Structure formats: structure tokens, C-alpha cells
Amino acid sequence: MDDVRWKVAVVTGGASGIGRAMAARFAAEGMHVVIADVEQEALAATAAELGVVGIRTDVTDADSVAELARATIERFGAVHVVCNNAGVGGGGQIKDLTLKDWKWVIDVSLWGVIHGVHSFLPHLLGNADGGHIVNTASIAGLVAGPGIGPYNAAKYGVVAISETLAAELAAEGSNVGVSVLCPGLVRTNIFTSQRNRPAELRNEQRKTAARAANQEITDALKAQGIDPAIVAGKVFDAVRTGRFWVVTHPEYLPVVAERFARIEADGARG
Numbered sequence: 001m002d003d004v005r006w007k008v009a010v011v012t013g014g015a016s017g018i019g020r021a022m023a024a025r026f027a028a029e030g031m032h033v034v035i036a037d038v039e040q041e042a043l044a045a046t047a048a049e050l051g052v053v054g055i056r057t058d059v060t061d062a063d064s065v066a067e068l069a070r071a072t073i074e075r076f077g078a079v080h081v082v083c084n085n086a087g088v089g090g091g092g093q094i095k096d097l098t099l100k101d102w103k104w105v106i107d108v109s110l111w112g113v114i115h116g117v118h119s120f121l122p123h124l125l126g127n128a129d130g131g132h133i134v135n136t137a138s139i140a141g142l143v144a145g146p147g148i149g150p151y152n153a154a155k156y157g158v159v160a161i162s163e164t165l166a167a168e169l170a171a172e173g174s175n176v177g178v179s180v181l182c183p184g185l186v187r188t189n190i191f192t193s194q195r196n197r198p199a200e201l202r203n204e205q206r207k208t209a210a211r212a213a214n215q216e217i218t219d220a221l222k223a224q225g226i227d228p229a230i231v232a233g234k235v236f237d238a239v240r241t242g243r244f245w246v247v248t249h250p251e252y253l254p255v256v257a258e259r260f261a262r263i264e265a266d267g268a269r270g
Contacts, residue, residue: 001080001132001177001240005030008076010068012059012116013086015042017188018136018181021228022083024050025236034072037086038196059086059112062119069119079123081239084116085136085181087154088197089190094149102150104201109154113161121165121176130175132239135162139184139249142256166244179238184249187225 001007009026013019014035027033027050035050036057037043047054055071058064072079087109090101113135124131140148141155162180169176231248238246247253 001130001242004081004240006032007080008032008034008072008078009081009083010034010036010072010079010120011083011085012036012057012065012068012112013136014083015039015046015054017190018183018186018228018231019083019085020046020050021232022085022134022235023052025229025232026081027052029236031081032076034068034075036068059084059115060107062115065112065115066119069123073123078127079120080127080129080131081134082116082120082124082131083134083136083235084113085134086112087136087138087190089148090150091148093147097149098203100201100203102153104197105150106154106157109151110157113158117161117165124176125174127176130177132177132179132242133162133165134179134181134235134239134246136181136183137162139182139247139252139256141180141182143252143259162244177239177242177244179235179244179246181231181235181238181246182248183231184252185225186228186231186248187223188228 004026009023009031011019011023011026011033014023015037019035019037023033023035033050033052034055035043035047035052036055038056038058040056043054043056053075055068057068069079088105090105092101117133121133124133135158137158138151138155140152141159144152144156159180159182162178166178169178226248234246234248237243
């Protein structure tokens with residue numbers, strides 16, 4: 001996709017953070033852009049600010065994502081780039097998690113990607129000039145650290161789906177590309193994802209002291225994050241050149257290498 005001008009991009013989770021930055025970059029490159037988000041007020045504000053189309057979408061609902069695809073095609077006649085970016089964070093030791101914790105994170109961060117691929121891939125395959133899918137995973141999709149079990153599980157799943165899809169499309173000689181985005185810490189609203197958690201999937205409120213401690217950790221982590229615009233630049237380059245892996249923090253790669261070294265060492269002993 002050397003020339004993206006006038007092509008159509010859809011970005012879920014597009015009202016803020018990485019999604020907003022991707023939408024801004026695509027629009028700046030001359031693309032028609034549709035952003036989707038579950039937060040109506042933020043969605044409307046971002047769409048107006050960027051001069052793009054905003055469509056409220058709940059990525060946990062297959063029908064909602066299908067409607068997003070239908071509305072995009074109806075308005076622009078085609079779609080070329082789909083960024084399955086919506087995601088939420090959630091933490092806690094596995095021994096302390098409830099099934100509601102697992103369901104909420106996986107419904108958004110994994111099923112959201114599945115729904116996006118399912119609804120948009122047929123349209124991309126139907127394009128004479130092809131298209132591109134970008135699935136947002138995380139460095140947590142390459143190395144599973146403690147305290148974020150559901151998030152790790154979802155992001156490992158996103159990486160696996162992306163690798164599988166890329167291999168299948170390549171085997172068919174398809175002109176639809178795939179990239180998987182594996183960011184490290186980025187200054188986004190993922191640290192306050194609880195604001196969008198459905199009432200039926202909420203646990204009882206934690207004690208005030210625990211919430212205050214969590215907020216301190218959240219603030220510290222967010223302050224360490226990179227600008228989402230940097231991530232958007234890397235994503236745009238991957239779409240333009242057809243690159244699969246989009247890693248925003250190469251300094252984390254030695255930890256990934258250590259994981260594979262352990263696999264190799266234990267496998268050799270087996």
C-alpha cells in the first residue's frame with residue numbers, strides 16, 4: 001500500500017490513546033477515516049477534532065462490529081485498513097481474580113479483535129487493490145509478566161490469531177497484509193479502563209486504601225509511557241511497507257529472547 005491517499009481506514013478504540021493517534025496519522029496522510037469507540041462523548045469530540053467519522057461500537061458485540069463494517073461500506077464504498085485496537089487493562093493475582101475479571105478483559109481485548117477480523121476480512125479480500133489488518137496486542141503478548149493474567153491471555157491470543165492469519169493469507173498469495181502491534185508503556189487511558197466496565201461484570205468495590213495504592217501505580221506507569229503519536233508512526237510504516245511485527249520498545253526484546261532461550265533449553269532436556 002505505497003499510496004494510501006483516499007483509501008479508507010477503520011480504527012476501533014479510536015476516541016483516545018493509540019487509536020486516536022492512528023486515526024490522526026491516517027487522516028494526515030489523506031485517508032478517509034472512521035473511528036469506533038464505546039464512549040460516545042469522547043468519540044464525538046475526537047471525530048469532530050480530527051475531521052473524521054465516528055461510529056459508536058461495542059467490540060464485545062458481534063452485531064455492533066458488523067454494523068460498523070456495514071456503515072463504513074455504505075458511506076465510502078470500501079475499506080482498506082482495519083485497526084482492531086480497542087482493548088482494556090485489568091490486574092490482580094490469578095488466585096484473587098473472579099470470572100467477571102476474566103470475561104471482561106477477554107471479551108474486549110480478544111473477542112474484539114476476532115469480531116473485527118470476522119466482519120472486515122471479507123471486504124478486504126474483495127478489494128482489487130487489497131488491504132491491511134492491524135491487530136493491537138502488547139509486549140504482554142510476547143512475555144507474560146505477573147499480575148495481569150487475563151490481559152496476557154488476551155494479548156497472546158491476538159498475536160496467535162495475527163500470525164495464523166498472516167500465514168494463511170501469504171499461502172494464498174493474498175494482497176491483504178497483516179501487522180500485529182506489540183507496544184510497551186504508552187500514555188493512554190488503558191490504565192483507567194474500569195470506567196467502561198459493564199455493571200454486570202463489576203466486582204464489589206475494593207477498599208479505598210487499595211484503590212489509592214493502585215492509582216499511584218497507574219500514575220507512575222502512565223508517566224513512563226511514550227507518546228501515542230510515535231506508535232502511530234510505526235503502525236503507518238508497517239501498513240505502507242507490509243511489515244508484520246510492530247514493536248514500539250525494542251529495549252524489551254532481550255526479555256523476549258530470554259523466554260525463547262528457556263523454551264529451547266527446557267526442550268533440549270525433554
